Amino acid sequence: MSRFVRASNYRHVYGSPAKREQTYENIKISASAWDTNLVSASAKYLAVNYQSGGGGAFLVVPLDATGKLPDLFPLCRAHSAPVLDTDWSPFNDSLVASAGEDGRVALTHVDEQILHDALAAEPIVNDLEPTVKFVGHGRKAGHVLWHPTAEGILASASTDVKVWDVEHQTAAYTSVNHSDMVQSIDWDHQGTVFATTCKDKKLRLFDPRAGPEAITTVDSHSGIKGSRVCWMGSLDRIVTTGFSRTSDRQLFVWDSRDLNKGPVKTINIDQSSGTIMPFWCEGNNVLFLAGKGDGNVRYYEWDNDDLFYLTEYSSPQPQRGMTFLPPRALNPAEHEIARAFKATGTMIEPISFIVPRKSDAFQSDLYPPARSNQAALSAKEWLDGRTSKPNLVDLQNGVERKGGLGEKKVYTATSSQVTPVKQAESVKVTRTIATPVTTAPVAAPIPVKAPERVVERAVTPPAPAHSAPAPTSVESKAIDETKTNGGAPISFSSPPTTNNNNNNNTSNKNDEEIQELKVENAKLRDELCERDTMIRELELKLERIKAAFN
Secondary structure, eight states, X not given: OTTTSOOXXXXXXXXXXXXXXXXXXXXXXXXXXXXXXXXXXXXSEEEEEEOOSSSEEEEEEETTOOEEXXXXXXXXXXXXXXXXXXXXXXXXXXXXXEEETTSEEEEEEOOHHHHHHHTSSSOOOOOBOOSEEEEOOSSOOOEEEEOSSBTTEEEEESSSEEEEETXXXXXXXXXXXXXXXXXXXXXXXTSSXXXXXXXXXXXXXXXXXXXXXXXXXXXXOXXXXXXXXEEOTTSSXXXXXXXXXXXXXXXXXXXXXXXXXXXXXXXXXXXXXXXXXXXXXXXXXXXXXXXXXXXOEEEEEEETTEEEEEEEEOOSSOOSEEEEOOGGGSOGGGTEEEEEEXXXXXXXXXXXXXXXXXXXXXXXXXXXXXXXXXXXXXHHHHHTTOOBOOOEEOTTTXXXXXXXXXXXXXXXXXXXXXXXXXXXXXXXXXXXXXXXXXXXXXXXXXXXXXXXXXSOOSOOOOOOTTSOOOOHHHHHHHHHHHHHTTTOOOOSSSOOGGGHHHHHHHHHHHHHHHHHHHHHHHHHHXXXXXXXHHHHHHHHHHHHHHHHHO
């Protein structure tokens, strides 16, 4: 038989939906048209983009709180516009990041007691409060993604991609702008590089510690609809899903080491209109494809450098979004290799993908070591250039395994797309003295940067790690001197005494303006907080009235 049929552990995998009482009901899932998964999962909680009035909110549900949720339940109101994406920290099952249409990125630490009180016989409803907010994107922030190996590193995407140092609340890296909105983003296995897809039909690869430019940029799916990207675990392969010119739903497999040679595998799936959401089952080398707007979940196995179709799970209920549980939280006793959470209607439905086995013993061939909840690197170590494989945990005995040093991979760049980061040009200036005998020595060149007026900004991104950052105070002083000296920056080593008063006056004036802006921003934030609180109170009153009539 093996001569004709490819041997596989996953040939007979089947999807088993949860019973009705094991689903999560009475959830107002967001009606936003933004292409997102709508739901994300940690080993303890689900986060669901929520449909609410007066700003953006998302719902956090404990995994064991199945059944119908009460009408009044805590929300996290971290945004002033609809929430577009959420992602749980791989190293803290209670820490969730969110991105919203207001361009902000927020971090929320889930208080388990607040959720417990809301589920009590006499519920007490208090909303969850965000811990940190980042303001950095000029347009809506559509995606947010934690780093896979370094704790406290977070990526968010709009028309650009920012990598945040959470501890210091700064943007450690900002990519050059894409020509349009980023539609999808994913880190590689070690968190060295990340890939993006964009509305301009391009696939890009970035190394954030090397510079803001893309390593390589290639043409991807030619259709005008949404495209997704997914890294195939520790392999050097990338999966993208999208549409052809004739609206066929497609799957491309790329060699990440050389994107320029085009896809190494192309599959035309069907002609449905919904975006395909790809999910990689690490360790099992199984790829799940869930189509938006239909009830199908197809799965493929990557074997011998090729992708083989296994089968599909079909359901009459179409999915609007989907996510998968971290492998370390699966149930080996049931031979469960993956568990999906399907967003449909007002319900989240768990689906277990099971390999049928007669033995109840632990199946080591189905459960290789999975990613643990212990970070392999700190944020500082990663920013300093270190690379590590993720730490692993044995699913049979819970023993932790260190990831070890990561491998240095070489990626082929597209020369037409990659340009070196421009260094600030040095300005050589001499100062004329009244005495005709001598001239002043030439001062050290000062890089001149165009001034920016920032009304509200929670963090200020530093210069990229590959180049030495120029001190902010020096840049600001150079700009002020340019204004008062006919457009030419002067040396600060021996400044003319006649300009001291002008410099001090200008500096004092700028300080006053900055202080006024800070006061105004604080006032506006307080007013916005009061408005959100009032809206939430009105919503709670409305829900109580509805509950009383029902």
